[in-house]
Amino acid sequence: MAKAIVATIKLQIEAGQASPAPPVGPALGQHNVNIMDFVRQFNEKTGKIEAGTIIPVIITVFKDRSFNFVMKSPPASFLLKKAAGIAKGSGAPNKEKVGKVTQKQILEIAKIKMTDLNAYDLKSAGKIIEGTARNMGLEIISG
Numbered sequence: 001m002a003k004a005i006v007a008t009i010k011l012q013i014e015a016g017q018a019s020p021a022p023p024v025g026p027a028l029g030q031h032n033v034n035i036m037d038f039v040r041q042f043n044e045k046t047g048k049i050e051a052g053t054i055i056p057v058i059i060t061v062f063k064d065r066s067f068n069f070v071m072k073s074p075p076a077s078f079l080l081k082k083a084a085g086i087a088k089g090s091g092a093p094n095k096e097k098v099g100k101v102t103q104k105q106i107l108e109i110a111k112i113k114m115t116d117l118n119a120y121d122l123k124s125a126g127k128i129i130e131g132t133a134r135n136m137g138l139e140i141i142s143g
Contacts, residue, residue, distance in 0.1 A: 004063040007031050012056050012075070015049035018042040031061045038067065045071065054078050073116050076132045079109045090137020098137045106130055106140065 009027050018024055018039045028035045038059065046055055056072040077089065084099035103126075110117070110125035119125040130140055 007061040009059040012054050015046035015053045015055050016043050032065050033067050073113050080133050093137035097139045100139045100141050103142050
């Protein structure tokens with residue numbers, strides 16, 4: 001028989017940098033989950049990922065205070081900022097362009113995000129990533 005689910009918690013944590021400090025501690029503490037157990041497991045699984053990479057994680061908490069978690073691919077905006085070499089997106093994306101990304105970089109990001117996107121093929125996934133890039137004030141160049 002399946003365990004009864006008490007809560008589903010969504011967090012974004014830097015790879016290998018989980019700690020009992022906010023946001024992890026308070027989010028898990030209110031459901032009486034062993035915080036250090038989650039921190040240890042998360043840091044173990046993300047230890048080989050490049051430092052500073054943001055990893056979205058969905059934590060399912062069960063009635064017996066046990067948990068499991070699923071890690072997703074980094075946010076498209078994070079990957080686009082890294083590819084363009086910028087610190088943040090534009091406040092007015094239609095007027096002010098802050099960087100450039102190539103079509104090739106967009107397809108590489110789409111490959112990484114493919115499992116988390118609602119797309120059937122790489123071309124469709126690329127269009128989703130292009131939309132995110134435009135909304136961040138990035139110019140898309142061919143090449």
